[in-house]
Amino acid sequence: MSTDRREFLARSGKLLLLTGAAQVAFEAVLRGEPEAAPNYKIADHWWAMTIDIEKCIGCGNCVRACKEENDVPREPFYFRTWVERYHVPDGEIERPQVDSPNGGYDGFPEKYRAGDGSKNFFVPKLCNHCAHSPCVQVCPVGATFESPDGVVLVDKTYCLGCRYCVQACPYGCRYIDPRTETVDKCSLCYHRITKGLTTACCETCPTEARVLGDLKNPKDPIHEFLRTHKVQVLKPQMATGSKAYYNGLDGSVR
Amino acid sequence: MGDLFGHRGHLVRVAALFAAGLVAFFILRVLFVPEGFGVYGHFRAGAIEENRVRPVTFAGRAACVECHSDVPEAMKGGRHAAIRCEACHGPLAGHAGDPAEKKAVRPDSKVLCARCHAANVARPAGFPQVEPAEHSAGEACTTCHAAHKPGLGEGGTK
Numbered sequence: 001m002s003t004d005r006r007e008f009l010a011r012s013g014k015l016l017l018l019t020g021a022a023q024v025a026f027e028a029v030l031r032g033e034p035e036a037a038p039n040y041k042i043a044d045h046w047w048a049m050t051i052d053i054e055k056c057i058g059c060g061n062c063v064r065a066c067k068e069e070n071d072v073p074r075e076p077f078y079f080r081t082w083v084e085r086y087h088v089p090d091g092e093i094e095r096p097q098v099d100s101p102n103g104g105y106d107g108f109p110e111k112y113r114a115g116d117g118s119k120n121f122f123v124p125k126l127c128n129h130c131a132h133s134p135c136v137q138v139c140p141v142g143a144t145f146e147s148p149d150g151v152v153l154v155d156k157t158y159c160l161g162c163r164y165c166v167q168a169c170p171y172g173c174r175y176i177d178p179r180t181e182t183v184d185k186c187s188l189c190y191h192r193i194t195k196g197l198t199t200a201c202c203e204t205c206p207t208e209a210r211v212l213g214d215l216k217n218p219k220d221p222i223h224e225f226l227r228t229h230k231v232q233v234l235k236p237q238m239a240t241g242s243k244a245y246y247n248g249l250d251g252s253v254r
Numbered sequence: 255m256g257d258l259f260g261h262r263g264h265l266v267r268v269a270a271l272f273a274a275g276l277v278a279f280f281i282l283r284v285l286f287v288p289e290g291f292g293v294y295g296h297f298r299a300g301a302i303e304e305n306r307v308r309p310v311t312f313a314g315r316a317a318c319v320e321c322h323s324d325v326p327e328a329m330k331g332g333r334h335a336a337i338r339c340e341a342c343h344g345p346l347a348g349h350a351g352d353p354a355e356k357k358a359v360r361p362d363s364k365v366l367c368a369r370c371h372a373a374n375v376a377r378p379a380g381f382p383q384v385e386p387a388e389h390s391a392g393e394a395c396t397t398c399h400a401a402h403k404p405g406l407g408e409g410g411t412k
Binding site: 042054056057058059060065068069085086087108110112113118121122127143145146153155157187190191192194195197198201203204206207 | 255273288291294295296297298299304305306307308310311312314315332336337338340341342344345369370372373375376377378381383
C-alpha cells in the first residue's frame with residue numbers, strides 16, 4: 001500500500017489534532033456508514049413488536065419460520081422465539097403450569113381437558129428489544145448493543161462466549177450457538193426489516209397475533225394498536241424498557 | 255533561576271518520557287481498538303451493517319403477488335384473506351429468485367390445516383377448531399374445502 005505525501009500529511013494532521021476516538025468517529029462520519037445504506041436511515045426508526053395473546057393459536061409457525069430464516073440449530077432445541085402454553089387451574093394465577101414442547105416447533109398436542117375450570121392460552125416469547133437492556137449492560141467487550149434504531153444486536157466477530165448476557169437476560173432470550181460458541185438471539189430480523197420486509201415470525205403468523213411496528217413512523221398502525229388496547233410488557237418491575245407489547249397478558253405470565 | 259536551568263536535564267527527561275508514553279498510547283490504541291468502535295456507543299459500528307447483509311429466506315407477500323396475482327383475488331373476502339403466502343407454503347425466497355429451478359411444493363393439507371385448526375383448549379374459544387379424526391376421518395381437507403377461501407357458502411367450499 002503506497003501513501004503519497006498529501007495523504008500522509010492529512011492523516012498525521014488528523015492524528016495530532018483529534019484524539020484517537022474522535023479520529024475514528026470522524027472517519028466513520030466521512031464514510032457515512034451505515035446511514036449511507038440505500039433507502040434506510042437508521043435514525044428514522046425505532047422498532048417494536050405487538051403481541052396479541054387473544055389471537056395466538058399456538059400453531060408454531062413463528063418458531064419454524066424463525067429457525068429457517070435465521071439458521072437457528074434445529075436440534076438440540078435452541079430458540080430465538082418460542083411459544084409457551086399456560087394452564088391456570090381455578091384462577092390460581094400464582095401457580096400456572098407452563099409447558100413448551102420443543103418450543104412449539106411441532107405444535108401443542110392436546111393435554112388439558114375442556115371445561116375443567118382452568119384458563120388456557122398461548123404466549124409467544126422473543127427478545128423484548130429493551131431500550132435499557134440488562135444483557136447489553138453486562139457485556140464486557142461491547143459485543144452486544146442497542147442499535148440506534150432500537151434493536152438489540154450481537155457482534156459475532158467480537159463475542160467471547162462468556163455467557164454473562166445469557167444469565168443477565170430476565171426473559172431467557174439468549175443461547176450459546178454450539179457451532180460457534182458465541183451468543184445468538186433474536187435480531188428482530190434486522191436483515192429483513194432494514195430492507196422493508198417484516199420479520200419472519202410476523203410474515204408467517206396466520207392470525208396477525210404478532211405485528212412489527214416502527215414507533216418513529218407516525219403512520220404505523222402500531223400507534224393505533226397501543227392506543228386502543230390495554231397492553232403490558234413482561235416483568236415491568238425490572239424497568240428494562242421492553243418494546244414487546246402484549247395485549248391480553250394474564251397476571252400468571254412470567 | 256539559574257538553578258532551574260541548571261537542572262533542565264531532569265525536565266527534558268520527564269517531558270521525553272511523557273511524549274514517548276503518549277506516542278505508545280496512540281500506537282496501541284490504533285492497534286487494539288477496532289474500526290468504528292465508539293461511533294454510536296460501546297460497540298463496533300460495522301456490526302450493524304454485518305447484521306444487515308444476510309440474505310432473506312422468506313420472500314414476503316409482495317414478491318409472491320408479482321407473479322401469482324390471481325391468488326389474492328381468489329382469497330378476497332375469505333377468512334384466509336389476510337394470511338401471507340409463506341405462512342402455509344413455507345419459505346420461498348429461492349423460488350422467487352429463480353422460479354424455473356426452485357419449485358414450490360404443495361403442502362399436505364392433513365398436516366397443514368391441523369396445525370391451526372386441530373381442537374386445543376388453549377386456542378381462543380372463537381377460533382374454528384375440529385377434531386381431525388372425527389371431522390374428516392383421514393380425508394384430505396382440500397377434498398371439501400378450498401384452502402385459499404375456506405368456509406361455507408359464497409363459493410368458499412369446493
